[in-house]
Amino acid sequence: MNVGAQHHEIRRAGAKGLGVFATKLIPRGTRILAERPLFTVKSDRDLYPALRSLTQKDRDHLKQLSLSENKKPLFLDWAEATWHVVRGALSRPPAQTSDNSNTTPAGRISLDDYKTFLATFRNNNFNIGNGTRATFRDISRVNHSCVPNSQGNFNTAIGCFTVHAVRPIDQEQEITISYLDEHGAVRGVRQGQLFESYGFECNCPVCEPKTSRGRESERRRTAVRERLMQYAETASQRREPDLKMELELLLMLIRMLEEEGIAGRELATMYLSAAEGSLKLGDRKAAQRYSKLGLEMDEVCLGTDSPLFKESLQRMRSIPRA
Numbered sequence: 001m002n003v004g005a006q007h008h009e010i011r012r013a014g015a016k017g018l019g020v021f022a023t024k025l026i027p028r029g030t031r032i033l034a035e036r037p038l039f040t041v042k043s044d045r046d047l048y049p050a051l052r053s054l055t056q057k058d059r060d061h062l063k064q065l066s067l068s069e070n071k072k073p074l075f076l077d078w079a080e081a082t083w084h085v086v087r088g089a090l091s092r093p094p095a096q097t098s099d100n101s102n103t104t105p106a107g108r109i110s111l112d113d114y115k116t117f118l119a120t121f122r123n124n125n126f127n128i129g130n131g132t133r134a135t136f137r138d139i140s141r142v143n144h145s146c147v148p149n150s151q152g153n154f155n156t157a158i159g160c161f162t163v164h165a166v167r168p169i170d171q172e173q174e175i176t177i178s179y180l181d182e183h184g185a186v187r188g189v190r191q192g193q194l195f196e197s198y199g200f201e202c203n204c205p206v207c208e209p210k211t212s213r214g215r216e217s218e219r220r221r222t223a224v225r226e227r228l229m230q231y232a233e234t235a236s237q238r239r240e241p242d243l244k245m246e247l248e249l250l251l252m253l254i255r256m257l258e259e260e261g262i263a264g265r266e267l268a269t270m271y272l273s274a275a276e277g278s279l280k281l282g283d284r285k286a287a288q289r290y291s292k293l294g295l296e297m298d299e300v301c302l303g304t305d306s307p308l309f310k311e312s313l314q315r316m317r318s319i320p321r322a
């Protein structure tokens, strides 16, 4: 299911700057946004050429995105930024095919502009998979929550990063995604990664240490982490993996994510692994149940046109149908 622009709008989100809000009820599984990146990079070396190839119009979009208070660059220090600009100035500019600012690369970048672009990139890039980071005109306005109501995933079939509602979103509610790669981490780890990568301190409902929700969340996540660490210690002494124990741990992780209200690909993938584990242990009924839950969750956060969803369907072919 897709919704048009009339279902969401970009407006002030208090201290977070701008944010994206639902203008009417958005049902679970809705594709709220689908957008091609302004540009993508795999490493620091890609950044200058990528920026240089942008059209003037896209550079203008980029300049309008938010800047972090803490402007420490993600990949490069300023000396490196200077080096990239100098090297860029010595190399041949991208071909000028026409005067059209919608299609022609804008070419060389001044050092000041490059530093601004760098800081803007730092604040507005998301991991879109395979070590690639991307910046978007609208999706870069979506703020973070450690218990988000939506999830972003790259869909190679349509060349777009999509944002899907992983639970119903009420009118006026802010649309949020998680900027983190791992969703079950404890507060200190989450805060450290967010500050390091984006320069902000999260105060979403589970990051509030003084509320009962925040305390309960931290207790739950810490207990799971300790249990996993205990298992990791004993696992290194075993010759064979303990399948039953691994399935139990996986189900514990699933329960934790569900109790936390975290939905999305991570949970879907855990269900699929639980289906495979259950089948290996001879429990066909449980395998079918987990397979169904995993595929449903994958469809919600990816959509049926996503190659990742098709891979999951393929992966579950060995699970007998109910």
Ligand SMILES: C[S@@+](CC[C@H](N)C(=O)[O-])C[C@H]1O[C@@H](n2cnc3c(N)ncnc32)[C@H](O)[C@@H]1O
Pocket (backbone or CB within 6 Å): 015, 016, 017, 018, 019, 065, 066, 068, 123, 124, 125, 140, 141, 142, 143, 144, 145, 198, 199, 200, 201, 202, 203, 204
């Ligand atoms: C990708 S941008 C999101 C859109 C941004 N708010 C804007 O005005 O364009 C990321 C920046 O938004 C702010 N932000 C996002 N999520 C936040 C949160 N949960 N708490 C505080 N600030 C947040 C931070 O400044 C962060 O560096």
